[in-house]
Amino acid sequence: MxxxxxxxxxxxxxxxPTDPKEAGDEVICPSCGARMTWEADSGRGRKRVxxxxxxxxxAGASVQVHLLTDxxxxxxxxxxxxxGPDGILRCTDEIRIRWVEREKAVxxxxxxxGFRELLGRAGSPARLxxxxxxxxxxxxxxxxxSAGQGGGEPxxxxxxxxxxxxxxxxxxxxxxxxxxxxxxxxFESASARRWDDLIRAALQRTWLREGRGVxxxxxxxxxxR
Amino acid sequence: MKLLYPVVRHPTRLLLxxxxxxxxxxxxxxxxxxxxxxxxxxxxxxxxxxxxGHVRRRISSMTKSTQFTSPIPxxxxxxxxxxxxxxxxxxxxxxxxxxxxxxEGRGVCIYPEGERSWDGTxxxxxxxxxxxMLRCGVPVIPCGICGTYDxxxxxxxxxxxxxxxxxxxxxxxxxxxxxxxxxxxxxxxDEAMAWLAGELRRLSREDEDILPDGDLPYREDAPGVxxxxxxxxxxxx
Numbered sequence: 001m002x003x004x005x006x007x008x009x010x011x012x013x014x015x016x017p018t019d020p021k022e023a024g025d026e027v028i029c030p031s032c033g034a035r036m037t038w039e040a041d042s043g044r045g046r047k048r049v050x051x052x053x054x055x056x057x058x059a060g061a062s063v064q065v066h067l068l069t070d071x072x073x074x075x076x077x078x079x080x081x082x083x084g085p086d087g088i089l090r091c092t093d094e095i096r097i098r099w100v101e102r103e104k105a106v107x108x109x110x111x112x113x114g115f116r117e118l119l120g121r122a123g124s125p126a127r128l129x130x131x132x133x134x135x136x137x138x139x140x141x142x143x144x145x146s147a148g149q150g151g152g153e154p155x156x157x158x159x160x161x162x163x164x165x166x167x168x169x170x171x172x173x174x175x176x177x178x179x180x181x182x183x184x185x186x187f188e189s190a191s192a193r194r195w196d197d198l199i200r201a202a203l204q205r206t207w208l209r210e211g212r213g214v215x216x217x218x219x220x221x222x223x224x225r
Numbered sequence: 226m227k228l229l230y231p232v233v234r235h236p237t238r239l240l241l242x243x244x245x246x247x248x249x250x251x252x253x254x255x256x257x258x259x260x261x262x263x264x265x266x267x268x269x270x271x272x273x274x275x276x277x278g279h280v281r282r283r284i285s286s287m288t289k290s291t292q293f294t295s296p297i298p299x300x301x302x303x304x305x306x307x308x309x310x311x312x313x314x315x316x317x318x319x320x321x322x323x324x325x326x327x328x329e330g331r332g333v334c335i336y337p338e339g340e341r342s343w344d345g346t347x348x349x350x351x352x353x354x355x356x357x358m359l360r361c362g363v364p365v366i367p368c369g370i371c372g373t374y375d376x377x378x379x380x381x382x383x384x385x386x387x388x389x390x391x392x393x394x395x396x397x398x399x400x401x402x403x404x405x406x407x408x409x410x411x412x413x414x415d416e417a418m419a420w421l422a423g424e425l426r427r428l429s430r431e432d433e434d435i436l437p438d439g440d441l442p443y444r445e446d447a448p449g450v451x452x453x454x455x456x457x458x459x460x461x462x
Contacts, residue, residue: 001380001381001382002380002381002382003380003381004380005380006343006344006379006380024381024382025381038378038381065344065345066344066345066346068344069343069344100313103311106293106299106303106308106309107303108303108304112318113303113308113309113322114290114293114308114309114310114311114316114318114319114322115290115309115311115316115318116290116291116293116294116299116309116311117290117291117294117311117313119294164314165313165314167312167313167340168340169291170379170380174312174313176313176314180314182313182314193343217349217351217352219312219313219339219351220311220312220313220314220315220316220351220353221314221315223352
């Protein structure tokens with residue numbers, strides 16, 4: 001969890017990805033050298049990020065964070081960096097997956113309050129791959145015996161057409177698959193928001209291609225118009 | 226009788242005082258008795274503590290089910306009237322729980338964005354919450370929270386002291402329905418959603434808070450600026 005989760009792409013030059021800094025409150029663009037630092041309430045208004053840039057000149061400016069995220073969105077978010085010359089979205093990052101094994105009732109003084117999910121143990125590190133309308137999870141080290149299936153064979157292949165809901169958590173995504181199975185994709189260092197944007201875009205494209213309409217809501221279930 | 230609620234409320238307020246100065250506006254809009262639905266915007270993990278710490282009436286709060294994973298919150302949350310909602314699927318049990326709490330004459334707090342805002346601005350509201358708001362037939366109170374994002378934004382691991390006062394503003398209650406049919410109710414979802422979003426923006430001072438962009442040297446040749454229209458993401462409102 002860091003400012004990098006939000007500003008995963010440089011809002012100035014568009015370079016994707018940016019470099020997170022240890023402190024978590026700072027992001028640096030490796031391309032243009034812009035340095036973005038969270039200004040916790042400097043007295044100049046709320047939600048501000050100090051942006052120091054090297055081009056063309058000038059020391060920098062203090063702007064509200066949503067103006068930077070709007071700019072990233074207007075540049076297409078995570079899409080341009082993931083878009084191949086063949087027009088297919090491709091991206092890969094390291095994750096650990098956990099399955100929702102079952103749901104359990106939450107009770108208080110014998111009355112039912114609601115339900116919660118019971119998560120299974122986190123799997124060994126794996127690689128999440130997005131390719132077009134396919135989400136794949138592969139072992140991180142193909143030759144590693146602990147990876148379950150060697151030889152680089154995917155552990156899981158999910159067609160985005162079967163995804164029923166996508167819920168972003170702060171450093172993970174909850175994906176509801178056909179049949180109601182729920183998988184949690186926990187990112188080791190990548191921005192969950194970046195992946196949320198990317199999978200949303202891939203879902204939109206998949207649904208449009210299949211003539212299922214424009215998605216208006218991704219959770220608690222995908223709804224299209 | 227849930228004794229933990231009053232026991233926890235006062236220390237929570239004191240703890241928040243150490244982190245921020247809180248200004249309450251429109252408290253007279255909270256009914257002294259009877260059920261009501263409180264719908265705040267969600268900027269930070271501090272929001273539930275802020276709301277439940279400063280509203281004198283007991284409020285049941287719809288809480289994401291993942292909060293019930295660890296033993297201490299699982300033990301404590303039902304004792305402070307928290308009830309879980311599964312966000313990865315439609316959850317009729319959370320609707321039943323909301324209606325039950327309202328029938329018992331309590332206030333129920335639901336965050337209509339369904340999650341914390343990443344950049345402090347209002348996220349799209351969930352249609353399911355709006356439908357519930359239209360259906361329940363109790364006063365609906367929009368609640369604007371301003372400033373908690375600076376104290377603990379979603380992407381940050383730790384809170385920091387907010388220098389400017391955090392504002393908790395309660396809007397005027399509005400009642401919806403009764404509806405002759407569900408179909409007629411559904412026809413009013415978009416209108417009700419626009420009303421609530423407008424109220425939340427106004428009460429959370431979102432428009433006042435927006436300052437000019439400054440003079441940033443955006444590069445017009447930045448990759449993606451010319452992205453095809455289908456791939457151009459709509460800025461999150």
